[in-house]
Amino acid sequence: MMVLVVLLGVVVALLAVLVVGLLRTHAEILRRLHELGAGVYDDSAPAGPVALSAPGAAPLRTQPGVAEPRTSETSAFDLSGTTPDGATAVIGVVDRPHTTLLAFLSSGCTTCRGFWDAFADGEANELPGLDTHLVVVTKGPQNESMSKVAELARDRVRTVMSSQAWADYGVPVSPYFVLADGRTGRVLGEGSGTTWAQVAGLLEQACADAGLDPAGGRRTRALGPNGPAREQRADEELARAGIGPGHPSLYGQTTLDDQGPDDLIEPVEPVVNGSDGADAG
Amino acid sequence: MTRLSAHGLSAEVRRGWDGEIYLRTPETSVATGSSAPNQANATGSTMVAYPVLQLANFALPSQRGDFGGGAVELMGAHNLFVSLFEYGPESVGTALFAPQGTPWPLSPDAFGPNRLQRPLPGQGGAQRFFSRAGRPFCLYVVLGSYLLRRATLRQLNHALQTVTIT
Numbered sequence: 001m002m003v004l005v006v007l008l009g010v011v012v013a014l015l016a017v018l019v020v021g022l023l024r025t026h027a028e029i030l031r032r033l034h035e036l037g038a039g040v041y042d043d044s045a046p047a048g049p050v051a052l053s054a055p056g057a058a059p060l061r062t063q064p065g066v067a068e069p070r071t072s073e074t075s076a077f078d079l080s081g082t083t084p085d086g087a088t089a090v091i092g093v094v095d096r097p098h099t100t101l102l103a104f105l106s107s108g109c110t111t112c113r114g115f116w117d118a119f120a121d122g123e124a125n126e127l128p129g130l131d132t133h134l135v136v137v138t139k140g141p142q143n144e145s146m147s148k149v150a151e152l153a154r155d156r157v158r159t160v161m162s163s164q165a166w167a168d169y170g171v172p173v174s175p176y177f178v179l180a181d182g183r184t185g186r187v188l189g190e191g192s193g194t195t196w197a198q199v200a201g202l203l204e205q206a207c208a209d210a211g212l213d214p215a216g217g218r219r220t221r222a223l224g225p226n227g228p229a230r231e232q233r234a235d236e237e238l239a240r241a242g243i244g245p246g247h248p249s250l251y252g253q254t255t256l257d258d259q260g261p262d263d264l265i266e267p268v269e270p271v272v273n274g275s276d277g278a279d280a281g
Numbered sequence: 282m283t284r285l286s287a288h289g290l291s292a293e294v295r296r297g298w299d300g301e302i303y304l305r306t307p308e309t310s311v312a313t314g315s316s317a318p319n320q321a322n323a324t325g326s327t328m329v330a331y332p333v334l335q336l337a338n339f340a341l342p343s344q345r346g347d348f349g350g351g352a353v354e355l356m357g358a359h360n361l362f363v364s365l366f367e368y369g370p371e372s373v374g375t376a377l378f379a380p381q382g383t384p385w386p387l388s389p390d391a392f393g394p395n396r397l398q399r400p401l402p403g404q405g406g407a408q409r410f411f412s413r414a415g416r417p418f419c420l421y422v423v424l425g426s427y428l429l430r431r432a433t434l435r436q437l438n439h440a441l442q443t444v445t446i447t
Binding site for chain 1: 283285286287294295296297298299300301302303304338340341342343344354394400402403
C-alpha cells in the first residue's frame with residue numbers, strides 16, 4: 001500500500017511539472033503573438049501596417065519603439081514652405097500626372113545622412129512609379145538650420161523646408177517616405193527605412209500593390225524623357241528629313257489660321273541691363 | 282489655392298502648380314531706394330538683389346534659370362511657365378518700361394513661336410515690359426504649345442489675375 005501511495009505521488013508530481021511546462025509554453029506563445037499584433041485580446045486594437053504599406057497590404061505591426069504608419073487611406077497635399085536658399089515656394093503634389101516621392105528628412109539624424117548622401121550621389125535617379133518626382137521635405141527654418149540643409153541638399157534634388165507639410169502628412173519620425181499619386185490625390189504608400197536600397201524596394205512593392213508597373217513607369221531623372229539624349233535623337237531624325245534650324249515647318253505657320261506675317265518677323269524685344277535677359281526659355 | 286508672398290510680390294498658386302519667389306543673384310548697382318534687400322560688398326559698392334516670381338503648371342526642376350532655362354525643356358503641350366522678373370530702379374522711366382500697370386490678361390496674339398529667347402519646337406512665348414508701383418518688371422511667359430495657346434491662355438490669365446505687386 002505504501003509503495004502504491006509513493007508511486008501515485010511521483011506520477012502526480014511529474015504531471016504537475018508537465019502542466020507547468022505546458023502553461024509556460026502557452027504563455028510564451030501568447031506573448032509572441034501579442035508582439036506580432038495577433039494576440040487574443042488585440043481585436044479592438046488598430047492593425048498597424050508595416051513600413052510603406054499600401055491599401056490591401058497584410059496588416060502587421062512595427063517593432064516596439066518604431067512609429068506606425070496611419071491605418072486609414074490618406075490624402076496628399078501640396079507643399080508650401082521655404083527653400084534652403086531662402087526662396088518662398090509652393091510645390092504641387094496633387095492634380096499632377098505623375099507620382100511624387102516625399103522624403104521627410106532632418107539635418108540632424110544619423111540615419112537621414114545616408115539618404116542625403118544617396119540623393120546627392122544620384123542613387124535615387126531612378127525611381128519606381130509613374131514618372132516619379134523626388135522632393136525632400138525638412139521641417140521649417142524655425143526647427144532646422146537652413147545652411148545645414150542647403151549643404152546637404154546640394155541643389156540636385158528639389159528641397160523645401162515646411163513644418164506644415166510634416167503636420168499635413170502626419171510624419172511621425174525621420175526619415176519617413178510618402179509616395180503620393182498626383183492623379184488621385186491619395187497616398188499610395190508610406191513608411192520608413194534605414195537605407196535607400198531598402199526604401200526603394202518597399203517603394204516598388206507599394207507601386208505594384210497600387211497597380212503601377214514599377215519598371216514600366218520608371219523614370220530616369222538624369223536622362224529623362226526630355227533629356228539631351230532625346231533631343232539629340234530628335235535633331236538627327238529631323239536632319240535626315242531635311243529639317244534644320246529655322247525650317248518653316250518647325251513653326252507650323254501654314255496651319256495657323258490667325259497668325260499674321262508680323263508673328264514671324266517680329267524680333268524678341270530688347271533686353272536691358274546686360275545679362276538680365278531671358279536666359280534660356 | 283496657396284498664397285505665395287514675398288518681397289512685395291504675391292500670387293495664388295493653384296492645386297498642382299509650382300510657384301516660387303526668390304531673390305536672384307545680386308548685381309552691383311548704384312541705385313538706392315528700392316524695396317528689394319540691399320547688401321554692401323567688400324568694396325563698398327551696393328549689391329542689390331531683386332526678386333523673381335515663377336509659376337508653372339508642371340514640376341519645376343531644382344536647377345533652372347530666371348527665365349526658365351532648364352524648365353521649359355520639360356514642358357508638355359498643355360504646360361505653361363511664367364516668370365515675373367524685377368529690374369533695378371535705374372530702369373524706371375526708360376522707354377522700355379514706360380507702360381504703367383500690369384499687362385495682363387494676355388491675348389493670343391501676344392504670343393509667337395519666335396518670341397522665345399531660345400526657340401524650342403512647338404512652343405510659344407510672350408514678353409512684356411512694364412512698371413508697377415514704381416518697380417520695373419518683365420513678364421515672360423512660355424506656352425508648351427503655340428498651336429494650343431487659346432486653351433492654355435485661360436489658365437494663364439487666371440493665374441496672372443492673382444498676382445499682386447506692392
